[in-house]
Amino acid sequence: MNEFAAKLYEIARKWQERWMKSRIFEVEPDESKPKFFITAAFPYPNSPLHLGHSRTYTITDVYARYLRMRGYNVLFPMGFHYTGTPILTMAESIAKGDRELIELMIEVYDVPPEDIEKLKEPLSLARYFHNDAKMAMIESGYSIDWRREFTTIDEEFKRFIVWQFTKLKEKELIKKGTHPVGWCPFHNMPVGMHDTKGDVEPEIGEFTLILFELEKDLYLPAATLRPETVFGVTNIWVNPKAEYVVVKLDGKRYIVSKRAAFKLRFQRDDVVEEAAIKGEELLGKRARNPATGKAVPILPAEFVDPDTASGIVMSVPAHAPYDYVALEELKREHPEVLERLGVDPDELRPIPLIRVKGYGEIPAKEIVEKMGIKSQKERDLLDEATKKLYSDEYHYGVVREDIIEHVYSDMPEPYRSFAVAPVKAWIAGKSVVEAREAATKWLAALGYGDKMYEVLNRPVYCRCGTEIVVKVLKDQWFIDYGNSEWKKLAYELLNSMRIVPEDMREEFVKTIDWLHERAAARTRGLGTELPWAKGWIIESLSDSTIYMAFYTIIHKIRMYGIKPEQLTVEFWDYVLLGKGSAEEVAKKTGIKREIVEELRRDFDYWYPLDSRHSGRDLVPNHLTFFIFNHAAIFPRDKWPRQIVVNGFVLLEGKKMSKSLRNIVPLRRALRVYGADTVRATLLAAAEILQDANFSEDLAKSVMSQLRKFENYARLSRSMDSEETIADKWLLSMLQQRIEATTKALDELRTRAATINILYEMENDVAKYLELRGGKPGPALKEYIESWTKMMAPIAPHIAEEVWHEILGKDTFVSIETWPSVDPEKRDPEVELIVSYVDKIVEDVKSILRVYKGEAKRLVIAVAKPESWHIARIVSSYVAKRGQLRDAIRAVINAGVPKKDAAQITRKLYEFLRSADEALLSLIDGVQEFDEKAAIVQLKDYIVRKTGIEQIEVYYVDEAENKMPQQKIRQVIPLRPAILIE
Incomplete structure (x- = not known):
């Protein structure tokens, strides 16, 4: 920690204590003010908060402070x-002496070795990291009302969750049924995002198993997500190095990978393993395609993953890049294998089935050649090609009309009899989407189709280390997110909300669309028991959907000593929904009527929630569940108004992970850099949805800007009373900064706001001091006061320090009024003068870099004030991207002779086209501009910047004999002639 970082850390602690003591962030309903209720996803206390968590909370706090x-x-x-379960699993692992985890706790998470003993018991571990996270939030300066703090195992909260689930069940949105879920085979329970390592939600997909008959009553169940392509199968792939088994289920015998047999036991009853068989033993055998009757060979492919689905893959080289590449590689490099297996290469030719715009006859061949893929080992490229082709065919593909003639010309009986009519009716000429559904139903009806569930984003691991599988749960409780009427309500709520950034709206739409039934409870873990199913604990992504409502009254439940058993369903119905009467609730619960009414008023004041903040990873689960549950339980006038989604945090350009051991606990970062540096670095690193790269260089740059801010504040105390053009310029720039920062924060462009406050405003003060020769004038104090207020949401601790200790204020800047723009102090002419003179200085310096000899005299010839209107005309055409010819015509109409108009307009047009929008805006705002007067006013500044003591300035008609005629003829408004001698 350097000296200034240590100072920032101490300043932060000082003001955090004062805020706490003064209780300035503890709020109650106040009808005299508009309210704003803002929340961020509450943390899971199984490890310390780190820099990644801090980004979400910092953005939330900045927005809260600003508003x-x-x-x-x-x-x-x-x-x-x-x-x-994460708390349980971690405590169990530590208790068992998990060396790697204990080292992680000590070396990465900064847990003192003597505290490890405290982490062996689940609740002790939770409370340890709960306290650590709370301290990290306090030390970060988050403006939280801590009276409302609770945990999800508090008895009061459990009563709230019982009410929520009672409401969902009453609306028939919780039901008993049979559905596939992610499952931990070790703990024998359903799992969700928070139960897995890395907080990964298991994505469950349904594979179609197409039964290729190897011999009578023995099948190879090829697993596919594209059953419509079964007509183009040339061969079956197996992994020759994998272990396969013969299993019997539902009266049929399948050959599947050993891992598939294990998984099927969680999805089907009475799976019996009969015999083991090696993959290489299947090579060269033939299996009959149930859709075409063709016997296709079994070939080796190491890309076949025996751990995915059945471990048997059908090969469709016309439409699957992996298949095309593997077959070409086999024919090219291992023809002896085909010969040994008795396979003619000609029978492996691709069979095109699907036409799609932008592709030729054999789409897989085309995309593979375009991407230059040669080997099946180029998995990243093949994955990319597969994703692109599958997507294009799914959205735009059509099955060939001539599929019957194309595929079935030599089809044997009896297959032709039962295949031609349905294929012609349901599949030929249909879109891929229609054909997929039809093929699945047709094969199943014939007895050649089956299904198997798989974790699509595998491998996903339970926190205990066991790989998650899919289990078909029977007679269990599910939240029915697939309910069509509920989905309509969710879409209605989403459409009524502001989503920041707006780009994320489509992700919410997709999530609502694909969400289906979700297991509501687990058999182990901390939480609330299902009120009607003893032994089942409501899972963590189901009890964290409307808890924002609980914040509105929990502190008063405690304050009035209300007992958990008094928090009945009727109590919550009245307080949160306005159902029933306070008298009835008071009579049934024993809570005083006036208290019940007060709680109802508090909730009614704070709800709806105005802004919900979370990381992008929670869009496919928590944030969408948040939408669903609010839509189901609350009336429309209580629906949340906004969701804000932020990206992740990188450390020195790399993703933070346990394996890289580069996770930085938040409290460590606060000690090293100071709270304000950490906050501002996270904000300055990226706009809200981008990943923010926290780097040492950026942190040092931010710290330097904070130091400059403090130094300039001190300088403002010793000012010169004389007002100059520099003071008018500084106050005019202040209005710009206020306007731009206010707009950025309203739009939650936190990076733009931070850059403006930390860097642009510092540049303003540095420029101001240059203009005044280093002596501060009367404008600096006003600028610093506004700057301090604007700094308060970003870097609140140093803002308070400057406000109190340097500026001598006796209020908290955190609750001061945000600066507003004063139109009277906005002075475009003064801004243009400084901008214009800076351009002259820049041009002079460019000349001096190549000038030989000592520069003693600077002569400048400028356009006369009467020609300023020409600059404004041309600028207006450039600003609206008008044509040069139209600008020339406008200049002529303004009274400029034709012979001069074209030349001067062309020069101005080219010059202004390279100018930024700010200059064009200034030109538009200045009615009259005297370039000679501008230079004279800032003559001393030009001397200091260029080092040339003698400066002469003339209007163009005064410049005769002062410089060559060739230079004088080049003068146009804003582009003077310059001579150095």
Whole structure:
């Protein structure tokens, strides 16, 4: 920690203590102010908060602080999520002496060795990291109302969750049924995102198993997500190095990988393993395609993953890049293998089935050759090609009309009899989407189709280390996110919300669309028991959907000593939904009527939730469940108004991970850099949805800017009373900065706001001091006061320090009023003068770099004020991207002689086309501009910047004999002639 970082850390602790003591972030309903209720996803206390977590909370806090200064009554509460299995699993692993985990705790998470003993018991571990996370939030300066803090195993919260699930069940949105779920074979329970290593949600997909008959009553169940391509199968792939088994299920015998047999036991009853067989033993045998009757060979392919689905893959080289490449590689490099297996290469020719715009006859061949893929080992490229082709065929593909003639010309009986009519009716000429559904149903009806569930994003591991499989749960409780009427409500709520950034809306739409039934409970873990199913604990992504409502009244439930058993369904119905009456609730619960009414008023004041903040990884689960559950339980006037989604945090350009051991605990970062540096670095690194790269260089740059801010504040105390053009310029720039920063924060462009406050405003003050020769004037104090207020949401601790200790204020800047633009102080002419003179200085310096000899005299010839209107005309055409000819015509109409108009307009047009929008805006805002007067006003500044003591400035008609005629003829508005001698 360097000296200034240590100072920042101490300043932060000082102001955190004062905020706590003064309780400035504890809020109650106040009808005199507009309210703003803002929340961020509460943390799961099984490890310390790190820099990645901090980004979400910092963005939330910046927005909360900003709106508080804009006059809103802002509530920003925080709770802690104990529900689920991660805490249990981690405590169990530590208790068992898991060396790797214990080393991670000590070396990466900064847990003192003497504290490891505390982590062996689940609740002790949870409370340890709960306290650590709370301290990290306090030390980060988050403006949280800590009176409302709770955990999801608090008895009061459990009563709230019982009410929520009672409501869902009453609406028939929780039902008993049979559905596939992610499953931990070790713990024998369903798992979700928070139960897995890396917080990965198991994505469950349904594979169609197409039964290729190897011999009577023995089948190879080829697993596919594209059953419509079965007509183009040339061969079957197996992995020659894998172990396969013969299993019997539902009266049929399948050959599947050993791992598939294990998985099928979780999905089917009475799976009997009969015999083992090696993959290489299957090579060269032939299996009959049930869709065409053709006997196709079994060939070797190491890309076949025996751990995925059945471990048997059908080969469709016309439409599958992996298949095409593997077959070409086999024919090219291992023809002896085909010869030994008795396979003629000609029978492996691709069979094209699907036409898709942008591709030729054999799409897989085309995309593989375009991408230059030669080997099946080029998995990344093959994955990319597969994803692209599958997507294009799914969205735009059509099955060939001539599929019957093309595929079935030599089809044997009896296959032709039962195949031709249905294929012609349901599949030929149909879209891929239609053909896929038809092929699946047709094969199943014939007895040649089956299904198997698989984790599509495998491998996903339970926190205990066991790989997750898919289990078909029978007679279990599910939340029915597939309910069509519920989906309509969810879409309605989404359409009524502001999504920041707007680009994320489509992700929510897709998630709502594909969400289906989800297991509601687990058999182990912390949390709330299903009220009607003892022994089942509501899982962690199901009890964290509407808990924001609980924040509104929990502190008063405690304050009034209300007992958990008094928090009945009727209590919550009245307080949160307005159902029933306070008298009835008071009579049934024993809570005083006036207290019940007060709680109802509090909830009614704070709800709906105004802004919900979370990381992008929670869009496919928590944030969408949040939408569904609010839509189901609350009336429309209580639906949330906004969701804000942010990207992840990188460390020195790399993803933070346990394996890289580069996770930085937040409290360590705060000690090393200071809270304000950490906050501002995370904000300055990227706009909200981009991944933010926290780097040492950026942190040092931010720290340097904070130091400059403090130094300039001190300088403002010793000012010169004389006002100059520089002071008018500084106050005019201040109006610009206020306007730009306010707009950025309103739009949650936190990087733009931070860059403006930390860097652009510092540039303004540095420029101002240059203009004044280093002596601060009267404008600096006003600028610093506004700058300090604008710094408060970003770097609140140093803002408070400057506000109190340097500027001598006796209020908290955190609850001061946000600066507003004063139109009277906006002065485009002064801004243009400084911009214009800076351009002259830049041009002079460019000349001096090649000038030989000592420069003693600078002569400048400028356009006369009467020609300024020409600059404004041309600028207006450039700003709206008008044509040069139209600008020339406008200049002529303004009274400029034709013989001069074309030349001067062309020069101005070319010059202004390279100018930025800010200059064009200034030109538009300045009615009259005297370039000679501008230079004279800032003559001393030009001397200091160029080092040339003697400066002479003339209007163009005064410049005769002062410089060559050739130079004088080049003068146009804003482009003077310059001579150095």
